[in-house]
Amino acid sequence: MKLVWLITLLPLAIRAIPFSVSPEAWSVRDIPTSQRAAREAGRVTVQYLNYYSGSPHQLLYLDAVRKATVKSIPEIGDKFYIEFTTKDYQTNEARVCTASVFFRQQQAKPAIHVNCTTSGSLMKAREDDYNFYSKVKKQITPISGKDIPDSFGFIEPDMLPVWYLAIMGSSFAVWEKTTEERSYTMAQIKTVQQLPRKDDSVAFDYDILLHELPTEEMIHCSLHIVWIPGKPPKVDYECSNNAENGSGAESEEGSTFLGNFK
Incomplete structure (x- = not known):
């Protein structure tokens, strides 16, 4: 039956x-x-x-x-x-x-x-991570900067790890925002400011530009990154979607706010 x-x-x-x-x-x-x-x-x-x-x-x-x-x-x-x-x-x-x-x-x-495939440079990368982390934790004056890279594509050597950290953190936002029709890469840090932390982590606030394809627009995003060596960073981000394009016009879209602080 x-x-x-x-x-x-x-x-x-x-x-x-x-x-x-x-x-x-x-x-x-x-x-x-x-x-x-x-x-x-x-x-x-x-x-x-x-x-x-x-x-x-x-x-x-x-x-x-x-x-x-x-x-x-x-x-x-x-x-x-x-x-x-x-x-x-x-x-x-x-x-x-x-x-x-x-x-x-x-x-x-x-x-x-x-x-x-496995990487032969993992040990060196981890050593560089720890050296950067130690330097940040010992900072008396918080790290800050703007326009990285500058209009000539130059990045001060001392700011390279700060640039790398922004790429790593923005990769979370890029992955979450990507669709089959639209993709993103980080183009520039507009401003960056180290934030004080009493725990073992280091933290930075970034204002960045994401390059959107295929529209060729520049998307303004704010990133809050908390990181400790050996672990993916915690990231909050807000992208205004008031995107700049070559003509100086702006698209009137809403904003998004996402993150992985759970």
Whole structure:
């Protein structure tokens, strides 16, 4: 009797599946590695890696996408499978990574699963992290700065770790804001101010510019970053979305406030 009841319900269950295309159409297909979608999947994965590394001295950038495929799931989103190489900001050490990146329709913050070859520079990066951390904790006058890099692209050597920390912290915001249609990279620190802490952490407030693609707009964001070596930072961010573009016009959108202080 139960079997008959299940068979009766089967057609209704099939009709309830919200896909207008048969599952055969979900098959994975190759896409050119030069395609923007493939490279953006690689870029957001690197942002994800930079945030979760917890190390401002082991930041990566996307080198090349070697292989890319995509599975389109109707009414749900696109899932990319990519193989790519990264390079270290400081050492130029290359690593090979594979990842799945799932962009859900009308939603930011893609779901990412990634594996990379091990890094030979990890010990040096951790040492640099601790040296920077120790210097910040010993500061009598709090660190502050503005316009990093300057209009010529120059960063004072003493401010490089502050720049790296901003990249690591902004990577959290970038990952959360990224969609299949829009991606972001940090372009400049407008202002930065070290904040006093009585615990073991160090903290900074940043005002930064994010470069948005494909719109080419500059998005103003405020970041509050709390960090201790070896752990991903705690980040609060607020992006005004009163974006500047080349003409000086502004887009009148709302603001967002998100973070991971939980």
